[in-house]
Amino acid sequence: MAKLHxxxxxAEETERALRKARKAAKAARKRSHLSEEAGEHGESSSKRRRxxxxxxxxxxxxxxxxPPPPSLSSAHKPDYDTILSELEEARFKEKMWDALRDxxxxxxxxxxxxxxxxxxxxxxxxxxxxxxxxxxxxxxxxFMDDDTYAEWIRAGMxxxxxxxxxxxxxxxxxxxxxxxxxxxxxxxxxxxxxxxxEERRKQKKRExxxxxxxxxxxxxxxxxxxxxxxxxxxxxxxxFGDIPWPLFVPMTQSDTAHSDASSITLExxxxxxxxxxxxxxxxxxxxxxxxGVSLPIHDRDKKEKKEKLREAMLRFHPDKFEGRVMRKIIxxxxxxxxxxxxxxxxxxxxxxxx
Numbered sequence: 001m002a003k004l005h006x007x008x009x010x011a012e013e014t015e016r017a018l019r020k021a022r023k024a025a026k027a028a029r030k031r032s033h034l035s036e037e038a039g040e041h042g043e044s045s046s047k048r049r050r051x052x053x054x055x056x057x058x059x060x061x062x063x064x065x066x067p068p069p070p071s072l073s074s075a076h077k078p079d080y081d082t083i084l085s086e087l088e089e090a091r092f093k094e095k096m097w098d099a100l101r102d103x104x105x106x107x108x109x110x111x112x113x114x115x116x117x118x119x120x121x122x123x124x125x126x127x128x129x130x131x132x133x134x135x136x137x138x139x140x141x142x143f144m145d146d147d148t149y150a151e152w153i154r155a156g157m158x159x160x161x162x163x164x165x166x167x168x169x170x171x172x173x174x175x176x177x178x179x180x181x182x183x184x185x186x187x188x189x190x191x192x193x194x195x196x197x198e199e200r201r202k203q204k205k206r207e208x209x210x211x212x213x214x215x216x217x218x219x220x221x222x223x224x225x226x227x228x229x230x231x232x233x234x235x236x237x238x239x240f241g242d243i244p245w246p247l248f249v250p251m252t253q254s255d256t257a258h259s260d261a262s263s264i265t266l267e268x269x270x271x272x273x274x275x276x277x278x279x280x281x282x283x284x285x286x287x288x289x290x291x292g293v294s295l296p297i298h299d300r301d302k303k304e305k306k307e308k309l310r311e312a313m314l315r316f317h318p319d320k321f322e323g324r325v326m327r328k329i330i331x332x333x334x335x336x337x338x339x340x341x342x343x344x345x346x347x348x349x350x351x352x353x354x
Contacts, residue, residue, distance in 0.1 A: 220244045240333040246312055247273045269343040278308045309352050316344045
């Protein structure tokens with residue numbers, strides 16, 4: 001692998017020259033010291049030469065590091081190229097990290113300089129609106145810096161020189177603000193009126209639904225009284241639709257004000273439908289359900305619910321229903337009526353267990 005030569009920076013060149021000078025001075029001091037000792041003790045020139053070689057080897061060790069330990073195997077030779085490449089790579093990474101730190105430092109300095117950048121007010125939003133100076137009459141010059149004070153003086157001079165134009169712009173600005181305020185008030189009032197109308201519409205719808213449900217429950221009780229009256233003669237003329245079922249009859253598609261009992265199917269006999277018919281909820285509870293709030297159930301409501309379910313169970317009990325009502329049903333609808341009665345009883349049992 002070829003040796004990688006990196007260009008040194010001026011700081012690195014200065015540091016390298018200083019380090020070489022220090023090493024040379026240190027070597028010179030050692031040589032002079034050894035020569036003095038040799039003169040005193042009468043050492044031979046060969047000994048002085050060997051001691052100088054030892055000093056040179058010490059200097060090499062300080063510069064390049066200690067030599068590698070001797071290998072136990074004579075066949076092993078150190079790979080000096082690999083070692084050199086690793087050292088060069090380590091130096092290169094160190095220089096790259098130093099450069100990265102310098103870049104981060106410069107970025108921080110640039111950001112701090114940008115914080116002090118000043119853009120005059122006349123070059124900001126006012127230039128896009130036609131170049132009129134910003135109204136700075138409510139500012140105190142004692143708390144201004146030089147640039148802001150200059151802008152304040154310039155704006156005051158412009159107002160004096162163009163007093164009529166300034167008054168006209170101020171009047172137009174006030175009229176625009178007044179129009180915007182009136183528009184905002186009209187929009188809020190319109191939203192309020194629309195909300196009130198929607199609330200009244202919902203209230204009327206709830207009242208109609210409540211009235212329809214009350215009428216359906218009253219008709220349900222009236223039909224059961226007539227059905228259980230022994231003096232009433234039906235002569236096996238009752239159909240499936242004539243039975244007072246404990247649910248709200250679906251409305252006809254052509255006329256939403258009238259219900260059609262013949263459109264009832266077994267799918268309509270659900271726990272939700274029968275519970276909504278037999279156990280009416282108050283207006284407060286209905287509003288709470290619309291907004292998703294659950295209210296606690298009082299003991300009186302529990303007792304009323306139990307009585308309603310018990311009354312319905314006595315009316316639709318298969319044995320009682322078979323003996324009192326089934327003989328009045330026409331032959332073609334008896335199987336369908338039996339299935340519906342069984343479904344009602346199952347739902348009532350579920351509601352009573354809750």
